[in-house]
Amino acid sequence: MSEDLKIITLGEAVLREKATPVEDINGELRDFIQRMADLMYKVRGLGLAANQVGLPKRFFIMDITQKDGNPKLEVYINPEILAKEGETEYEEGCLSIPGYYAKVERFAKLHVRALDLDGRPFERELEGLAAIAFQHEFDHLEGVLFIDRLSPLKRELFKRWWKKQSSLKR
Numbered sequence: 001m002s003e004d005l006k007i008i009t010l011g012e013a014v015l016r017e018k019a020t021p022v023e024d025i026n027g028e029l030r031d032f033i034q035r036m037a038d039l040m041y042k043v044r045g046l047g048l049a050a051n052q053v054g055l056p057k058r059f060f061i062m063d064i065t066q067k068d069g070n071p072k073l074e075v076y077i078n079p080e081i082l083a084k085e086g087e088t089e090y091e092e093g094c095l096s097i098p099g100y101y102a103k104v105e106r107f108a109k110l111h112v113r114a115l116d117l118d119g120r121p122f123e124r125e126l127e128g129l130a131a132i133a134f135q136h137e138f139d140h141l142e143g144v145l146f147i148d149r150l151s152p153l154k155r156e157l158f159k160r161w162w163k164k165q166s167s168l169k170r
């Protein structure tokens with residue numbers, strides 16, 4: 001078994017890379033996704049993108065049901081957003097930026113397409129937290145983080161906060 005996956009935090013280049021499409025959905029990938037899921041549940045995240053564990057490939061997992069104690073893992077491989085509408089706002093956080101939360105504007109509803117673990121395409125309508133989580137994770141695949149979507153002032157405040165956090169950790 002390969003070594004444990006680790007969550008990459010802000011400052012590492014792979015988080016800013018545009019992920020490339022998955023070409024082969026095989027046992028190795030399914031095993032990797034299972035390890036990502038174990039990690040996500042362990043740290044109680046709502047979602048985790050492949051580049052957050054150091055692999056710049058286009059897939060992510062999410063589970064917005066964790067709070068009900070009835071886990072339902074969603075896997076999106078080579079995801080696409082086919083349609084989007086409405087607006088919503090939610091206080092987001094990110095496993096790659098621990099301790100920071102801020103309100104971000106997102107589309108309220110999405111129509112998405114992706115491949116499942118067997119390589120079969122599926123389409124889904126998402127709204128509420130599912131739509132928000134999808135957009136957050138989809139952004140990761142583009143090398144975009146939720147702090148990029150803050151106003152310039154808020155981003156400036158974030159940068160100062162992050163700098164302070166980083167200096168405290170040293």
Ligand SMILES: [Zn+2]
Nearest residue numbers: 093094095096
């Ligand atoms: Zn994130």
